Amino acid sequence: MEKEKLDFDSLRLAVKHKRFSPVYVFYGNEEFLIEESIKSILYNAVEDGVREFNFDVVYGNEVEVQNLISLLLLLPVMSTKRVVVMRNSEKFFNKISRSKKEKEAETFINYLKRPNPDTIFIIVLNEPDFEKEIYKKLFELAEIVELKAPYDWQIPSWIAKRVVELGKTPPWNGKEITSEACKLLQAYVGNSLRELDNEIKKLFIFTGEKKKIDAEDVKQTVGLSRNFTVFDLQRAIGEKNLQLAIIIVERMLQAGEFPAVILTMLTRYFSTLWKLHELRKTEKDPKKLANSLMLSPYHIREYLNQLDKFKEEEIKNAFKYLIEADELIKTSPIDSKIVLSQMVYKIITE
Template sequence: MAKGTVNVGSQCREIIAAVKSGQFAPVYLLMGDEPYYTDMVCDAVIENALDEASRDFNETICYGSDVDADTVITAARRFPMMAERQLVVVKDAQAMRDLEKLSVYCEKPLDSTVLVLLMRGASADKRKALYKQASKNGIVVESNALRDYEMPSWIAQYFSGRGLTIDPEGAALLAESAGTNLGRIAVETDKMLKNLPEGTKQITVSDIERNVGISREFSVFELTKELSAKNSPRALKIAARIGESAKFAMPMAVSALYTHFARILKYAALKEKSRFPDKAAVAAALQGVNPYFWKEYDTAVANYPVRKAMEVISLLCEYDYKGKGGDAGEATPGELLVELTSKILSI
């Protein structure tokens, strides 16, 4: 059972492979704030648990807001009609006011019933009986949202799982466009592959720009690069263009810049301790950064040693507050970003 997002992908692939081969657990508790994997498992169970001829009498799909625990337990304790098993699915199970009472059934589930409890944006209390009994007698999948710095490596792994490779810059650009929404990345990838020549295996930055609708030239990813190099004219131009976008949100931009400068601070502190740190130490300081980009951080720490990096982070905290409506005066979000960029460059 996955405890977080690190192994949830491989866990779900194993579950899906099992259900496709006809192996089912009596209970699936699918939970967490990232629905991509839990929806995938739920759909796979629904698709494979019954053949078409058995669905009318042996498939019950309901929503947590419409049922109570007694109704679900009664349905789950029925025996299948002229079939090997029956399927009971409760979507949005977190909406059930007495969800915890389902622990009574999960303690002794029927082998002839497959019960799926799909929670959206919520998780069962691990201290209570439902979670414990589902873990003991069934399968629990907990899919938590990834952090933004984890997205480029997740994208690379996702593409690899589909028999594709993606440039590190392309992965970073796609991550900026989609944020931490795994489902959106899957949708954008499907759309892109339909527009690329059949048999394409290598995805480039240009492919992302043409098919996803984001420009590398004027992206937060490119802004961090120019800030690292202290290229003032280019950084200010990029900041101005980003701020003009109808989709621009100051908190998201500040979050990306904070992640970038937090890495610079960690790397600068490491370089102060050891002029030539080993690769393992660098990887730990630059968590989530593809080695392809490490040289950029060598430039960055030269421009932002520990003291300056700390000043930038303090500035980012100030503009995070302003970007969320605090003491920003009449400045627009775009103007705040240009102002912030100018102040970072002057440190």
């Protein structure tokens, strides 16, 4: 039976009630949730005024086993708990899992079996290698917290929960947000939790004593101040978010962007999408696909997600609509905003 894992919410609830584990493994792809979880443990475990004396960060590529364990065995200073965080942890485990380092690995595992109850040890991992015995032991002995990014459809509910959570703290004393405002905020900002959190805090300041944030608040606070780029437009089209794509086109033109630049970049975007469509017929490995297209691992994930939303015929049609828009802008008196908006509408809906 697989060991039960905690998630962000269950961890927050446990530490709020002072239920701490001596060793945690934080792993996943959402850096914002990892940082928030570390803060949650630190602020609930260590009293105000003495945190700097009871909080240490070490790096796996630098720290040696004996030094790490000596640090973990230190007593708290005027506090009931200490917190030690290890980053770059994969390098630490790769180092001690070598055959010549067997005694170090054994020493570390022995600590995990009998950890110091006064120290909370947080190990931050990106991609555990479960082929290595050290990781199997670690996941067996530590409290596992999986901190992965929410899916696209989960973002509005994450926004709503975050607003309620932040709204409980002074000086706000109770704030909520409408469902429509959550969706609009996601449309403007995207799925980055850190950026969403920043915009939520701006909304709190903008709305002041008002208890419920609505869509108009989001438009006034986020929409009017946000500068969009052609990459935002690509992402909105790739996600088939028609409302946001039209807004971005209008904002870019208002900011002085040339229609020809928008068309050129979108043509390049769909060319990449088409190449990926062809390559994926014979190659499934994202890393190899990224190398073939000279894209970063982050961007190849984005492109693959977007490719799933477009059929082959829809990509071909996109090129047709781009050419039509280019000809209309060059030869007709129709306003560029109308031409580009119609083009985006056809690409996303037809």
